[in-house]
Amino acid sequence: MYSFRDIASYHKDLLSGNITCTQVVHELLTEIEKKKHLNIFLEVFRNTALNRAAELDTQLKSGNTGKLAGVVIALKDNICYKGHQVSASSKILENFTSLYSATVVERLLAEGAIIIGRCNCDEFAMGSSNENSAFGNVLNPHNEKAVPGGSSGGSTAAVAAGLCHVALGSDTGGSIRQPASFCGVVGFKPTYGRVSRWGLIAYASSFDQIGPLSKTVDDAALVMEVMAGADEYDSTASQKPVPAYSQEIKNYAYKPRIAYLKDCMESPGLDAEIKARMERVITALKNEGYTVDAVDFPYLDYLVPTYYVLTTAEASSNLSRFDGVHYGYRSKNATDLESTYKKSRSEGFGKEVKRRIMLGTFVLSAGYYDAYYSKAQKVRKLLCDKTLAILSQYELILTPSTPGTAFEFGKNSADPIKMYLEDIFTVQANIAGIPAISVPAGTHSNGLPYGLQLMARPFEEAELMGFAKILEKY
Numbered sequence: 001m002y003s004f005r006d007i008a009s010y011h012k013d014l015l016s017g018n019i020t021c022t023q024v025v026h027e028l029l030t031e032i033e034k035k036k037h038l039n040i041f042l043e044v045f046r047n048t049a050l051n052r053a054a055e056l057d058t059q060l061k062s063g064n065t066g067k068l069a070g071v072v073i074a075l076k077d078n079i080c081y082k083g084h085q086v087s088a089s090s091k092i093l094e095n096f097t098s099l100y101s102a103t104v105v106e107r108l109l110a111e112g113a114i115i116i117g118r119c120n121c122d123e124f125a126m127g128s129s130n131e132n133s134a135f136g137n138v139l140n141p142h143n144e145k146a147v148p149g150g151s152s153g154g155s156t157a158a159v160a161a162g163l164c165h166v167a168l169g170s171d172t173g174g175s176i177r178q179p180a181s182f183c184g185v186v187g188f189k190p191t192y193g194r195v196s197r198w199g200l201i202a203y204a205s206s207f208d209q210i211g212p213l214s215k216t217v218d219d220a221a222l223v224m225e226v227m228a229g230a231d232e233y234d235s236t237a238s239q240k241p242v243p244a245y246s247q248e249i250k251n252y253a254y255k256p257r258i259a260y261l262k263d264c265m266e267s268p269g270l271d272a273e274i275k276a277r278m279e280r281v282i283t284a285l286k287n288e289g290y291t292v293d294a295v296d297f298p299y300l301d302y303l304v305p306t307y308y309v310l311t312t313a314e315a316s317s318n319l320s321r322f323d324g325v326h327y328g329y330r331s332k333n334a335t336d337l338e339s340t341y342k343k344s345r346s347e348g349f350g351k352e353v354k355r356r357i358m359l360g361t362f363v364l365s366a367g368y369y370d371a372y373y374s375k376a377q378k379v380r381k382l383l384c385d386k387t388l389a390i391l392s393q394y395e396l397i398l399t400p401s402t403p404g405t406a407f408e409f410g411k412n413s414a415d416p417i418k419m420y421l422e423d424i425f426t427v428q429a430n431i432a433g434i435p436a437i438s439v440p441a442g443t444h445s446n447g448l449p450y451g452l453q454l455m456a457r458p459f460e461e462a463e464l465m466g467f468a469k470i471l472e473k474y
C-alpha cells in the first residue's frame with residue numbers, strides 16, 4: 001500500500017508515475033473497509049471518488065495539475081457536497097441530499113481534490129467525544145477503548161488511521177483541535193471569517209469555522225490557501241487577500257515572541273505529563289533565544305460558561321429550521337402543524353442537541369435575556385480584548401491543546417459540565433475569533449498522543465503555521 005507522508009512527496013510520486021490516483025483510491029477504499037469497525041465513515045463516495053481519480057489520472061498525464069491534484073479528502077458530515085447525503089450525524093437529517101456544495105468543497109475540487117466520503121461526528125457538531133452522534137461512536141485508532149475526541153471525531157480518526165490524506169472538520173469551540181490532540185494529527189482553526197461558511201450546517205454562526213486536519217503543518221497550509229478567501233455567499237468571509245501560505249511558511253525565519261498563560265499551567269485539570277512537556281518546550285525555546293514569557297490571564301474560568309451561553313443561544317436559533325416541514329425527518333405520529341413541529345423535533349434530535357436548544361432558548365427568553373445572553377456578550381468582548389492585549393505584546397500564545405489525553409467511552413457522559421470542561425483551552429480562540437492550531441507533541445506514558453496549541457493575531461495564519469512547523473520538531 002502507498003504510504004502517504006505529505007502532499008508534496010505524494011505529488012512527486014504521482015508525477016513520476018510511481019503511482020496513480022486510481023491505485024491510491026482503490027487502496028484507501030480497501031483500507032476503509034478493513035477498518036470499518038472504527039465507525040469513521042458514515043458513507044463512502046466510492047463511485048464519485050473512483051471516477052474522479054480516473055479523470056485526474058488523465059489530467060496528470062497532460063501535465064494539467066491543480067494544487068491538490070489527487071489529494072484524497074474526507075468531509076465532516078456537516079459540510080455539503082452537491083448530490084451527496086449530509087446529516088450532521090443527526091436522525092433529523094437522515095437521508096437528506098445536499099442541493100449544492102459548500103464553497104470550500106467547490107474550491108478543493110477546482111484544485112483537483114478527490115472527496116472520498118463523509119465522516120461521523122457529534123450531532124450538529126455538539127460534543128467533545130463523538131458520543132453524541134446518532135450513528136454510533138467513532139473509536140480512537142490509537143486505542144479503541146478511547147474516544148477520538150469531538151466533534152470532528154470521524155474526520156480526525158480518518159487522517160490518523162490513514163483512510164484519507166486530509167480531512168475537513170469544523171471548529172466552534174475546539175472541534176478540530178481537540179480531536180487532533182487526541183488522535184495525534186495537526187488540526188487548524190482559521191481566523192473567524194477567513195474561510196467561507198457557505199454550505200456548513202450551522203451550529204453557532206459567530207464561532208463556526210471550517211478547517212483542515214492533516215498529517216503535517218505544510219499540508220494544512222496548502223489546503224488553507226485553497227479554501228480561504230472572500231465569498232459572495234458568506235458576507236462574514238473577509239475580503240482580505242489570501243497569502244500563499246504554503247510558500248510563506250517555507251521561508252519563515254522570524255523569531256516570534258511567545259506568551260504562555262500561567263493560569264493554564266496552574267489549571268487543576270491539567271495532566272502532569274502534558275504540563276511537564278509544556279515546561280520542556282518552554283525551556284528549549286528559551287535556550288534557542290526565543291522570548292517566552294508567562295502572562296496572567298485570570299479569566300480562564302469564564303471562557304467555558306461564556307461559550308456555552310452564547311453558542312447555545314445561536315444554536316437554538318439556527319436549529320429552529322429543522323421543523324419537520326422544511327428538511328429531513330417528519331414524525332409519523334404528527335396530526336397537525338403543532339404536533340408536526342413538536343413530535344418531529346422531539347424524535348429527530350438527540351439528547352445533547354435538545355439540551356442545548358433548551359438552554360439557548362432559556363438564555364434568550366425575555367425574562368433572562370439581560371441576565372445571561374447580554375451579559376455573556378459583554379464578557380465575550382472583554383475576553384476578546386484581554387486576549388488581543390496579550391497578542392499586542394506577543395505574536396503567539398502557547399498552551400496545551402487539551403487538559404489530558406483521550407478518555408474512555410462513558411467517562412464524561414453522565415456529567416455534561418465535566419465534558420464541557422474538556423474545551424477549556426480551545427474555546428478562547430473561538431471567543432476571540434483568532435486562528436489556532438494543535439500540533440502533535442508526543443505520546444503520553446498511557447500510549448496516547450496529545451498536542452500543543454498555538455494561537456495568533458487575527459489573519460496571521462502564516463505566522464501561526466510558520467512557527468507551528470518549528471514546534472512540530474520540538
Ligand code: GLN
Nearest residue numbers: 125126127172173174175
Ligand atoms: N466540544 C465543544 C462543544 O461541544 C466544541 C464543539 C465544536 O467546536 N463544534 O460545543
